[in-house]
Amino acid sequence: MVTIYDIAKHSGYSIATVSKALNNKNVSEKARLKIMDAVDELHYTPNSSARTLATNKSWMIGIVFDENLGFGLAHPFFSQVIEGFKKHVELYNYDLLFVSRHMGLQQETYKHLLHRGVDGIAVIQSFGDDELRKSNISIPSVYIDRPTNEPGSVYSDNRSGSRLAVNHLVENGHTKIAHIMGDQTTYAGIERAAGFKDAMKAHGLDVRKDYLVDGGYYSQAGGREAMIRLLALDDKPTAVYAAGDEMAIAAIRVIKESGLRVPEDISVIGFDDIKLAQHIDPPLTTVRQDKELIGQQAAIMLLEKINNKEDMDKDVKKMVPVSLVKRQSVQRLA
């Protein structure tokens, strides 16, 4: 391995000067040139561990995400958020570190990140009530998709999303609107359900208990079950708003299987706008989360914290707007 010593010897300067030249500190132009020549000639690459050790700055950001959903990195929502995050932080030369799952223990993961000396942490996790507990020393961090007691989070405006969905349905003449809820321990699930109720009330509609069904963790299986329960009702809803696209897609399938049509008999609206949404039949009307933007905002917030450690504990929360994407799964009530 070629080190700074080799460059020093080869260029005739001391290692201190070499280091300064490499870091754009004050050295004469002549020295810089000679040193850079040596660098090129010897194919020198600085050693980041040594640098990190000396400066206490790793230029790495740790990513922690929920592994319990079974998708891992391939999660349709997470991966896009992370991509948005990555695009922004790499502008500032940070690399991303994905650490091994440590038996699901947040505490262990945090320790590991501490061990790695990351400059910041982005946690992207929809549920779970335990948080990255800080030890005596703490790392700047940001939470995505869920506000926490810890300072700093960015998430979608879930309530507005529900309002958008309900409004759209009501505008199309629907009053018998059901809601397939996301798990009620998740922030998004709670907010979307609350937003749904509020919006219904705002329209003078009452929210019937039997029209409120739990779809669990946003999976197709959960959506399926929920929809089956709704179809079993004597007085079926004419529209259902699902708190997630996967659940909405499953719901559509169940409706079709039962011999009814979407949207002619029942209108369906989802949440997320995953890639699949536009490809199913009928294309799904849904509330779109701006995944890239969420990632980007989280990145901005985290870099801010990293650079201004003083107010690292300032609790900023950033809500990113959602929008309604009208496709063909909603129809005016006859």
Place this chain on the structure above:
Amino acid sequence: MVTIYDIAKHSGYSIATVSKALNNKNVSEKARLKIMDAVDELHYTPNSSARTLATNKSWMIGIVFDENLGFGLAHPFFSQVIEGFKKHVELYNYDLLFVSRHMGLQQETYKHLLHRGVDGIAVIQSFGDDELRKSNISIPSVYIDRPTNEPGSVYSDNRSGSRLAVNHLVENGHTKIAHIMGDQTTYAGIERAAGFKDAMKAHGLDVRKDYLVDGGYYSQAGGREAMIRLLALDDKPTAVYAAGDEMAIAAIRVIKESGLRVPEDISVIGFDDIKLAQHIDPPLTTVRQDKELIGQQAAIMLLEKINNKEDMDKDVKKMVPVSLVKRQSVQRLA
């Protein structure tokens, strides 16, 4: 920051002994216990930079993937492969490092990885003819989805996949079979096209020039264009085999838009089995790539190289099998 010195002082042993205790070297049980107590008490976390500097082992694996496709981390194929890769390497305590793109220059990326001191590199990239050029010092690496001049790669059995597709079509009575090719600078594209031709010949069918259209980089846009060209033919094919699901999906859409039906008028078969495939109408029959397995095999190969540096340059290639997933986009020719 609490260091090994603090533990030494607190436990009454030297830092050498502390280090040994932490690394399960020979120390008396008594010493180990005392030291571990101190570790717990002081919330000690070892510093990985220091350790890496001393041992020249980082326990990080660098991931390099193609950013030019526009998906980044959210790429439907890549993300699943990487997830499979991650699942395996984390069993051995490796973390994954995603480095910033450096102006698309492989050479820069490689230098950066060298700078980071990763123990190994996984390159997942379907095309591009430049490779991670090694400098004088080289890092164990593995190439995914494309064999290279560099030793070590794992990829799907693309030719067999084409054979599977063609056989299935022929078994269903088709003879007028078109192929929407993947870009012919990509390994997969070349292999699938070659496999297609071989299979056709094996059945005594000739491959017509006008039935061989280029779909570009596996995108829907490319598939769309290719299918339009096929439909413009006087003598239309009764079946089309696309070298990628996205292209197949676009093709189906074009066919429907033209007033024809899938599979009644034209059968379609894809390659990949992305998640979308089962959700479109009609559900797509396709050649399935085992993304998780590819990732896992790559991980196994890389760890092998890392652990047996001697034969790092042994050129192993691993081909992972593909399978045909029959759904409803193929029909027996009337």
Place this chain on the structure above:
DNA sequence: TCTCCTGTCGAAAGCGCTTTACATGTGTAA
């Protein structure tokens, strides 16, 4: 009793870098 071995432990060097504090040389002003 003395010698030799074995098992534990510690001093110190070293991994590759940054940074402080100081030395040196040059030019300028008095």
Place this chain on the structure above:
DNA sequence: TTACACATGTAAAGCGCTTTCGACAGGAGA
């Protein structure tokens, strides 16, 4: 000429850890 300021370069310490090598104690064998 002397005095001083400034620009440039360097020696050395230190970041937190591993590892070699030697010291030492205690037990076994003669």
